[in-house]
Amino acid sequence: MKKNIKWRFTLIALAIVASIIALLPNTPIYKSMNKAYRDYMPDKGIILGLDLQGGIYLVFEVEGGKAVQLNAKRIAGSINKLLSKKETKAEATANGTEITIVPASVEIRKVVEDAYPTLVVSESDGRLIYTLSEKEIRSIKENAVDQALETIRNRIDQFGVAEPVIQRQGDGEIVVQLPGVKDPKRAIDLIGKTAQLEFKIVDDESKLAAELPASVKPADEEELISKIKEKIPEDSEVLFERYMNMETGEVTKRPYLLKKDAIFTGEFLSEARVAIDSRFNSPYISVTFNPEGAKLFEELTGKYVKKRMAIILDGNVYSAPVIQERISGGSAQISGSYSMEEAKDLAIVLRAGSLPAPVILQQNITVGPSLGEDSIEAGKRTAIVAFIMVALFMAVYYRLAGVIADFALVLNIVFLLGAMAAMNATLTMPGIAGIVLAIGMAVDTNVLMFERMRDEIKLGKTPRAAVDSGYDKAFLTIVDSHVTTLITAAVLFQFGTGPIKGFAVTLSIGIAINLFTSLIGTKAVFDYINSSKEVKDLSI
Structure with a gap:
């Protein structure tokens, strides 16, 4: 029994150390550390999102229709070069997605269709009219967005922005978030090249x-x-x-x-x-x-x-x-x-x-750094007030068991921030909301177990038996509630936009960590109390 408890406390201690190391880049201590030590440690930690750090939010629309027209013009130019080699008087002109060749002849048609077999052809009034197929038009528009996305990403890398967000939105739009950038004109000019x-x-x-x-x-x-x-x-x-x-x-x-x-x-x-x-x-x-x-x-x-x-x-x-x-x-x-x-x-x-x-x-929004600072302070205050109120309630209502739950709550926050730092996750205001919600769910998990323990004590069971039975009976309920919430978070992440994704990420990480702290962390403390001496009464 004691061996099992020791193993769990060792696991918790290692997780605490790993979380603190991952969080170091977000603390003043990191800057004062020797460079030799910093080389072996993470160098980013948690990254502040656009709403917290300030910067620029841009939305670009990719003109897929013009990309198709440019492609048609390029094909028309290539066809003209082929026709000139055949010493014919025929000429190809592009109009939208159509390429018209005048005059029409079997020889010209063979030359063009050998070079461009995917073009759809029709003949009218001595003219050959070639059009791009619907499949090819869709492919050109899709590639146009991919090309623009890669071009913008390369430009932003040269711009030197730390952790930009560059992603597709809908069928033909690209969202660019540049945290910390205060010169929108320079950024827009650079992206447009x-x-x-x-x-x-x-x-x-x-x-x-x-x-x-x-x-x-x-x-x-x-x-x-x-x-x-x-x-x-x-x-x-x-x-x-x-x-x-x-x-x-x-x-x-x-x-x-x-x-x-x-x-x-x-x-x-x-x-x-x-x-x-x-x-x-x-x-x-x-x-x-x-x-x-x-x-x-x-x-x-x-x-x-x-x-x-x-x-x-x-x-x-x-x-x-x-x-x-x-x-x-x-x-x-x-x-x-x-x-x-x-x-x-x-x-x-x-x-x-x-x-x-x-x-x-299409859209150009500059978020001032003062708004970011206000958001950070508001988020901090909200999280601190929520933590204090929940911790006091648990300690008063559940006594010693409530203090143990508060210990798990602290672990939850440390592990959650450490996990986000290790993944270099971007923290946004919706993300902070996800953290606060995860704190609430952590308490809810302990409440379920504590109420089960109370029921077992009323049935006359010993403190150790009540703890074991309470955890066993609450296990399926806890897992069920957490899994359904994880599914919801996964749907939000898959189909949501940037802020919604931030909320889903912090919520998902918080739920996973909550299972660890509640089923392993608090259980280890209860087992230690019950094994260290003969406990006659459980303070719950």
Whole structure:
């Protein structure tokens, strides 16, 4: 029995220590700690949301219709180049989703349909009218939002905002939350710029290439550049590839020495999609170029066989594969040690350079820092008052058992904040509301058990038997109420927007921790009291 109690108290102590360590970045102690110690500890903790920290809330609408029109114009331009090679007088013009070719002929129709087999064709008054299929239009609009999302994310990373929120809203909108940013015009101008996709040759022949480290921490990026600045050849530059360890979550950056001049740009790219290699059952990126790009890409890959070609978007390296042979046919494969998720992300990045989708600013709200400070203070006061009132009630009404419940309540708060800090969760006002609700549910759990214990004592059972029986009989009721609340929280998280998600996250974590503190924490204290001496009366 004592061995079992010791094991539970050890588990509680370890959880307390882990929670305190995770919370250190949110305390003044962290800043005064030696850097050597901070390197082995979390560096973020709980992140304050936009409503607490202040900043900018933006909503952009992606013009999917214009993305379709731009795609049709690009196809019309490519068709005109094909027709010019056939020395015909026919000309293609784009109008919305339609591409009209005058005059019509069997030969022209064959040329166009060989190049673009997915186009829907009709013939009227000596004209060929090609339209994009409904499926292709939906795909273009969907890709346009993905492209805009990735472009904005890259721009925000350069802007240097800590923990921005960038997510889709509805079918064609993108919500951008920038905590701590006080210059909305600069942020909007930066987001509105077009991403630049480039292909550059890796300069492996330079002496500096051999001196570059395999990886550096993001914080050391500028320091590395300043050290090697004088050694970088005039026609070269150093760019970085971001890498995240999937097991530890650690982010590092790999430096590349690249030729400054791009040998190829995203203007020639028409499509990029994920495919599966049937031989190795691994994903790769299949890219397709327009006719002009296909010819140029074939010439360039033939020229740079056995050299590495870096794929760069907005100054960030995404991949640097070795060119094994001349690549012809207007398509290529980018393979490597990708997971399916990474391959999808890279395909979106590649498409982002080929068809930047126009975006319109729909909403621009600046949240002042004073509002954030007021919100934090109001949230603190609410939580403290709720805790004190609940703790006093429990201690007065349930006496010693109530004090034990208050101990579990303190554990609940410490573990909840520690878990949020460990996950680098974003705390918002709805999140604080979730914490307060979790405190209420923690008390409710103990009330259920205590009332069961009282019933068992009235039946004449000993304190130890009453505690064991009370916990056993209340167990299913407690689990049932917690599981149903978790299901509700999961639905809120799945279908809710940002603030609702914040509420759902804190509520879910609080409920899970409450099960631990009530079924293990308070039970360990009761068992310790009952085992330390012969208890004749239970203070409840």
